[in-house]
Amino acid sequence: MNYNWDWNIFFKSTGIGSEIYLDWFVSGLGWTIAVALMAWIIALLLGSVLGVMRTLPGKVLPAIATAYVELFRNVPLLVQLFMWYFVVPDYLPEPLQIWFKQDLNPATSAYISVVVCLALFTAARVCEQVRTGIQALPRGQSAAALAVGFSIGQTYRHVLLPQAFRIIIPPLTSEFLNIFKNSSVASLIGLMELLAQTKQTAEFSANIFEAFTLATVIYFVLNMSLMTLMSLVEKKVRIPGMMGGAK
Amino acid sequence: MSMIEIKNVSKWYGDFQVLTDCTTDVKKGEVVVVCGPSGSGKSTLIKTVNALEPFQKGDIIVDGISVGDPKTDLPKLRARIGMVFQNFELFPHLSITENLTIAQQRVLGRSKDEAMQKGMHYLDRVGLKAQANKFPGQLSGGQQQRVAIARALAMDPIAMLFDEPTSALDPEMVNEVLDVMVELAHEGMTMMCVTHEMGFARKVANRVIFMDRGAIVEDCEKEEFFGNIDARSERARQFLSKILAH
Ligand SMILES: Nc1ncnc2c1ncn2[C@@H]1O[C@H](COP(=O)(O)OP(=O)(O)OP(=O)(O)O)[C@@H](O)[C@H]1O
Ligand SMILES: [Mg+2]
Numbered sequence: 001m002n003y004n005w006d007w008n009i010f011f012k013s014t015g016i017g018s019e020i021y022l023d024w025f026v027s028g029l030g031w032t033i034a035v036a037l038m039a040w041i042i043a044l045l046l047g048s049v050l051g052v053m054r055t056l057p058g059k060v061l062p063a064i065a066t067a068y069v070e071l072f073r074n075v076p077l078l079v080q081l082f083m084w085y086f087v088v089p090d091y092l093p094e095p096l097q098i099w100f101k102q103d104l105n106p107a108t109s110a111y112i113s114v115v116v117c118l119a120l121f122t123a124a125r126v127c128e129q130v131r132t133g134i135q136a137l138p139r140g141q142s143a144a145a146l147a148v149g150f151s152i153g154q155t156y157r158h159v160l161l162p163q164a165f166r167i168i169i170p171p172l173t174s175e176f177l178n179i180f181k182n183s184s185v186a187s188l189i190g191l192m193e194l195l196a197q198t199k200q201t202a203e204f205s206a207n208i209f210e211a212f213t214l215a216t217v218i219y220f221v222l223n224m225s226l227m228t229l230m231s232l233v234e235k236k237v238r239i240p241g242m243m244g245g246a247k
Numbered sequence: 248m249s250m251i252e253i254k255n256v257s258k259w260y261g262d263f264q265v266l267t268d269c270t271t272d273v274k275k276g277e278v279v280v281v282c283g284p285s286g287s288g289k290s291t292l293i294k295t296v297n298a299l300e301p302f303q304k305g306d307i308i309v310d311g312i313s314v315g316d317p318k319t320d321l322p323k324l325r326a327r328i329g330m331v332f333q334n335f336e337l338f339p340h341l342s343i344t345e346n347l348t349i350a351q352q353r354v355l356g357r358s359k360d361e362a363m364q365k366g367m368h369y370l371d372r373v374g375l376k377a378q379a380n381k382f383p384g385q386l387s388g389g390q391q392q393r394v395a396i397a398r399a400l401a402m403d404p405i406a407m408l409f410d411e412p413t414s415a416l417d418p419e420m421v422n423e424v425l426d427v428m429v430e431l432a433h434e435g436m437t438m439m440c441v442t443h444e445m446g447f448a449r450k451v452a453n454r455v456i457f458m459d460r461g462a463i464v465e466d467c468e469k470e471e472f473f474g475n476i477d478a479r480s481e482r483a484r485q486f487l488s489k490i491l492a493h
Contacts, residue, residue, distance in 0.1 A: 143299050144336035148350035148402065149326025158349060162340050239340050241384025 009207040010214065021201050021211075028197030029218060035114055035183040035193060040176060042119035047126025052156055054131040065127060072124035078185060080121055085113040085189045110191040114183065122179050129171045133164030166237055173230040177223050194218060249308070250275045250406050250437045251296055256305035258291060265291050266302065267462040273406070278438045280448040280469075283458035284486055289441040292458065293408050296439065297328045310405050326354045329399030329407040333415050335391040337383035343370065343394055344379050347401050355402065362401075369397035373427050389420030396427055406437035413444060443490050449473060457483045 010022040053065035072080070089100045089109075100109055137160060145155040165172075187196035198215040202208040251273040258266040265288050273279045281289050294300040296307055298314050298321050307314040312324055337346050347366030351357045357365070370376050373393035375386075383391050392412055399407060409428070413421045425447050432438060432451035442448070448455055448469065455472040457465035459482045465472065476484060 138334065138336070140332050140334050140336040141338070143294075144330075144332060144338070146299060146322075147297060147325055147328075147330040147332075148398070149322045149354035150350065151322050154353055158353065159338055163338075166340065239384065240382040241386075242339055242382075 003209060005210065006207055007210060009201075009205050009210050012205070014201075014204060021205060024192075024197040024201055025194070025214060025218065028192060028194035029222075031111075031186070031191060031193035032180065032183050032195075032222075035111065035118065035186055035191070036180045039115045039118035039122060039183070040179050042115070043122035043126050043175075043179065044172075046119065046123040048130050048161070050123060050127035051130025051134065052161075054127065055134045056152075069124045069127050072121050073128075077117070077121055077182060078188070081114065081117045081185050081189065084117045085110065107191060110186065110189045113189060114186040114191060117185075118179055118182055121182075122175055125175050125178075126172065129168045129175065130164060132171075133168040134160050136167055137163055166234075166239065169230065169234045169237075173227060176230065177226055180222060180226070181219070248275045249273070250277075250310055251439060252308040253292070253296070254306050254308070256292070256295060256302050256307060258295065258300065258302040258304075265461050266295070267460070268305070269458075269461075269463050270305075271456060271463055271466050273437060273439050275437055276435045277453045278432045278436075278440070278451050279454045279456060280452040281439065281441045281456045281458060282443055282445075282448070282486070282490075283456075283464075284482075287458040288461040289458055290410050291461075293410050293439060293441050296408055297325045297330060299325075299330075322354065326350070326402055327405050329396075329402060329404035331392070331395050331399055331407065331409045331412045333411040335383070335388070335395045335415075337391055337395055337398070339383045341382075342379075343375070343381055343383070343386075346383065346394060347398050350398070351401055365401045365403075366397070369400045370394070372400075373397045374423075387420060388416045389423045392416065392420075392424045393427055396424075396431075400431075406439065407431065409438065409440040409442065411441050411443070413442065445473075445487075445491060457486065459483075459486075 010025070011020050013019070014021055014024065050065040050068055053061045054069075056062060089097060092100060100112075104112075141159055141163070142155055145159040146152075150158065183193060184195040186193045187199065190196070192200070194215060198211050201211040205211070249272045253269055253271050256266055256269045257264065269288075269292055271279070281293065283289050291300050295302050296309065296314065298319075302315065305315070309324060309328065312319055314321075314324065337343075338349070341349060344363070344366060347370060348359070348362035351362035351365060352359060367376065367379065370379060373396060375390055375393055375397070378386060378390065378394075383394070386394065396412075412428070413424050416424065421444070425444060428438070428440070428447065429451050440447075440452075452469045454467065455465070455469055456463055457472075457480075464480050465483050472479070476487070479487070
């Protein structure tokens, strides 16, 4: 194959305004981070609530959480995205519908759809991690917490969750990374995140290989930084005297 | 005066009856030892006292308050009863100090200083003041169990429940925990102890309860229990000969 690599392409003008191709990547990365972080925060909160629900006594709350998990885990992500972007808005109350379809600029409505989609999808997975973490704790821990007079809420807050979250930092890290990778589905509904900008660069400049190489490097560096960040967090909250902790 | 009154308590897991019509009481300042073979329902019985195990029949009155009454504020009741577990169950993510103070602050509403003072007082009493800033995982089993006792005492309990507090310990650590318990008994603490430490029972118990298959088979004064072996039930004699053999 005879391909002329041209790494200078990123500093060349796109022909639109004074933008160079690198600007597109920077803005794409910005959207990717904005989507992933917002979706992650919601997923973490919602997933924790659902995970706790699955471990509560009684029937109703665990059943609701289980149904949620099964639903969101078993429908393909893309189907969910199209539902949130193309179908659900049609069923919103009139004023909301107009707001979503007409008042918002297209990037914002795509952003909202993809954040909702990724947040709810990932919440189901976070839920399962949180549930596993809680169930991995010795049963005596909740008995001891109740025995000192804690309410159920205090038992979770002060005793069960702080331990469960420490246990599940590694699987949560991979969910965190997944949400960044999954955010690339946003390109399918026109949100100009990193993948969309990469495709656009490839089309405009015809430097396909350079564009996708740069995108690969950016995703890779992003993932590596997140992994480093999470292992710092893990170290920071490590319990002295516990397995792997400082004696 | 009865501190813990257990009245005709029965409990089932599905079809399986774990407790059968259990009746006994523990008076203020009394030390009652509960023993019996594995699976006889000792843990279940002692956990019904602070409602960690619900029961279907009968009632338990702790200091005048009914445990079975759905209107009873269980967290409040539990906060007044200390409990010590076989596996210590300190909160491993909290330092020893935090283990001693968290419930005082969050449940009893004590100030940090007050909780700290109380916690340190009891930590000193179990001889572990030097370990205050460590974490449970950094202590030996015997030390952890002493901290667990201090944690319970810091709540100023009206009675203490022990569920085999020494059976998870290496033999050389059993005595350091028993010593603390003996001291407590001498100070007049009301205690209900599931234990197979018959030396402890001989030394400080007022009464000994023997359970078998979910029922209270023997419930008598210590002197009678150990002194008049011939009057004991077949099962109790078998059990005693087994655990006293070594
Ligand atoms: N959650 C449960 N579901 C069904 N059966 C149970 C449950 N918990 C305990 N049991 C049964 O109830 C019986 C009494 O258990 P318990 O733990 O009170 O016995 P124990 O006297 O404390 O025994 P050990 O000396 O082994 O601690 C046992 O036969 C046990 O198998
Ligand atoms: Mg037991």
